[in-house]
Amino acid sequence: MLKIEHLTKTYGNFKAVDDLSLHIQPGEIYGFIGHNGAGKTTTLKSVAGILTYDSGEIYINGISLAQKPVEAKQIMAYIPDNPDIYEFMSAVQYLNFVADIYGVSQADRIMRIKKYGDMFELTDKLAQNVNSYSHGMKQKLAVMGALIHAPKLILMDEPFVGLDPKAAFLLKETMREICNEGGAIFFSTHVLDVAEKLCDKVAIIKQGQLIKSGTMEEVKGDESLESVFLELEDANLMGAQV
Numbered sequence: 001m002l003k004i005e006h007l008t009k010t011y012g013n014f015k016a017v018d019d020l021s022l023h024i025q026p027g028e029i030y031g032f033i034g035h036n037g038a039g040k041t042t043t044l045k046s047v048a049g050i051l052t053y054d055s056g057e058i059y060i061n062g063i064s065l066a067q068k069p070v071e072a073k074q075i076m077a078y079i080p081d082n083p084d085i086y087e088f089m090s091a092v093q094y095l096n097f098v099a100d101i102y103g104v105s106q107a108d109r110i111m112r113i114k115k116y117g118d119m120f121e122l123t124d125k126l127a128q129n130v131n132s133y134s135h136g137m138k139q140k141l142a143v144m145g146a147l148i149h150a151p152k153l154i155l156m157d158e159p160f161v162g163l164d165p166k167a168a169f170l171l172k173e174t175m176r177e178i179c180n181e182g183g184a185i186f187f188s189t190h191v192l193d194v195a196e197k198l199c200d201k202v203a204i205i206k207q208g209q210l211i212k213s214g215t216m217e218e219v220k221g222d223e224s225l226e227s228v229f230l231e232l233e234d235a236n237l238m239g240a241q242v
Contacts, residue, residue, distance in 0.1 A: 001026045001153050001184035002047065007056035009042050009208075016042040017053070018208040024186055024201070026152075027179050031199035032188040033229060039208040040188040041081065044155050047186070048078035061152055074102065076153040077146035081161060081188075083138040087131035091122065091141050094130060095148055102149035109148060116144045119170055136162045143171060154178065156187035160194065172198055196225040204232055 002024040009017040017039045024030045034040050045051040047058055049069050058065040060072040085094055092113065099109040117123035120140040130138065139162040146154060154175075160168045175185050175198070189195050195202060196216065202225065203213035211232055212219055220228045 001028075001061055002030075002186055003057075003059040004043075004047065005057040005059075007043065007046060007053055007058065009039075009046055009051065009053040015208050017046065020056070020205070020208070020210050022203055022210070022213065024153075024184050026182045026184055028200045029175055029179055029185045029198055030187070031195040031202040032186060032205065033190070033192065033195060033202060033225075034188075034205040035233065038205045040205060041157055042208075043205070044078070044157050044186070044188060048076070048155050049073055050078070074149075075151055076155065077149070077151040078155045079142050079146045079157065079159055081157040083135070083142035083162075085130050085138055085141060085145075087129065090127055090129050091133070092126040094141065095126070095145060098145045099148050104149050108150075112148050112150075113144070116147055119174075120144065120167055136164060136167070139163055140167055147174070152183050154183065154185045154187075156185065158189060159187055160189065160191060192224075192226045192229060196220070204229060206233065 002022070004020060004022045007017050007020040008015065020039070020043060022030075032040050032043070042051065046053045047065070049065055049072070060076055063072040063075075065072045089097065095113055096109065113126070114123065117126055120143070122137065122140055122144070125137070130141065133141065143159070159171060163171065172194070179185060199216055201213065201215050202219050204211050204219070216225070219225070
């Protein structure tokens with residue numbers, strides 16, 4: 001569903017992502033973890049087509065992002081860590097705007113707005129302007145906007161930040177449902193216990209480089225994901241000092 005091959009992205013002399021390769025199959029929830037500044041958001045924005053990159057290839061369901069960007073973007077969605085939404089619109093106007101962009105039929109958009117509006121307890125607030133929403137409500141709206149065209153691949157950058165416990169639980173249930181139907185999810189998080197319970201596979205990135213990836217069992221063995229992550233961080237730090 002998502003193939004990243006030798007992705008490199010630099011800012012001046014700084015390599016934010018350094019020769020990164022990852023393959024995510026249909027049906028997989030793939031966690032992406034690393035400290036602040038490790039390259040997670042840069043990777044996600046590159047896959048989403050928001051950032052250009054220096055070298056490498058990205059394929060969405062076999063479609064080259066570089067060669068057919070519009071076609072690739074039509075089958076994916078991106079939820080940023082900060083939900084920047086047009087605040088002059090009402091929530092329902094925003095959702096219809098997104099649905100128009102992706103060519104979602106009237107029947108499908110009505111059904112999905114109702115489904116996810118009820119799920120996230122926003123149905124009775126959809127007529128309000130986005131500028132009246134709290135951060136958590138904007139995050140829910142961003143999730144609804146990502147789901148409205150039933151994407152095959154969803155990219156999420158810290159999706160649980162700002163969500164209340166019930167909304168976070170429902171989002172996790174929805175993520176698993178999407179993957180059970182053949183979709184795939186690639187998301188970054190600092191909440192390692194959530195990643196450990198939710199993800200089928202996980203990748204750990206450090207200073208733009210992939211340092212470990214695989215199934216949850218392959219990565220953590222008999223330890224907790226948190227322990228493995230901290231051990232790898234310490235090992236790489238010691239290696240850099242030698």
